[in-house]
Amino acid sequence: MHRTVHDFALQGCRLIDIDQINAMLREAVHTFVYELPSHAKHCAGLPPIQAHPELAATASRFQPEEELAHFDQERIDRFLATLAWERRVGKTGQVDIGAHVYSVGRSHARKLVTIRYHPPTRELVFFGQCEGTGKDGEELIRHVMQGCDIANLVGFAVPELAPGPQQLLLPWSFVQNGVTC
Numbered sequence: 001m002h003r004t005v006h007d008f009a010l011q012g013c014r015l016i017d018i019d020q021i022n023a024m025l026r027e028a029v030h031t032f033v034y035e036l037p038s039h040a041k042h043c044a045g046l047p048p049i050q051a052h053p054e055l056a057a058t059a060s061r062f063q064p065e066e067e068l069a070h071f072d073q074e075r076i077d078r079f080l081a082t083l084a085w086e087r088r089v090g091k092t093g094q095v096d097i098g099a100h101v102y103s104v105g106r107s108h109a110r111k112l113v114t115i116r117y118h119p120p121t122r123e124l125v126f127f128g129q130c131e132g133t134g135k136d137g138e139e140l141i142r143h144v145m146q147g148c149d150i151a152n153l154v155g156f157a158v159p160e161l162a163p164g165p166q167q168l169l170l171p172w173s174f175v176q177n178g179v180t181c
Contacts, residue, residue: 005032080145098147124142126143
């Protein structure tokens with residue numbers, strides 16, 4: 001998405017300052033979300049905000065010190081329990097979900113699996129698929145879901161959970177027509 005927005009908003013433009021860049025990027029994101037049809041699976045050719053009006057919540061600036069007050073693990077569990085993911089097992093018997101890798105076993109290499117979230121144990125349950133039906137087959141293995149804990153979801157807003165010094169966000173720049181922006 002970042003590259004798409006960058007190319008859409010800034011390619012061929014001669015930019016002078018960061019405020020101009022931010023304004024152009026905001027306009028591009030608005031266009032993508034509210035006006036352009038999406039080819040995403042669950043958008044049915046509609047712009048994302050029309051396909052998913054529930055995402056139009058009032059935007060507020062991220063404030064780490066307030067995130068803990070809004071954290072609700074049960075709500076996250078309920079939401080994840082409604083989803084199912086299909087993945088092809090790699091040749092080494094592993095499946096990638098987000099930035100995490102889960103081992104399913106080499107005996108399932110290159111096969112399609114369905115993954116469901118089990119809220120009581122916060123585990124991902126991997127199922128084989130019944131041939132030709134697309135339905136869940138036998139349960140293959142369970143793994144505790146990685147990255148779905150308070151420290152990862154809140155972004156280390158809780159000082160005692162922070163893993164040491166945090167990296168500061170640095171301003172970014174790029175070169176456009178020989179001018180550093």
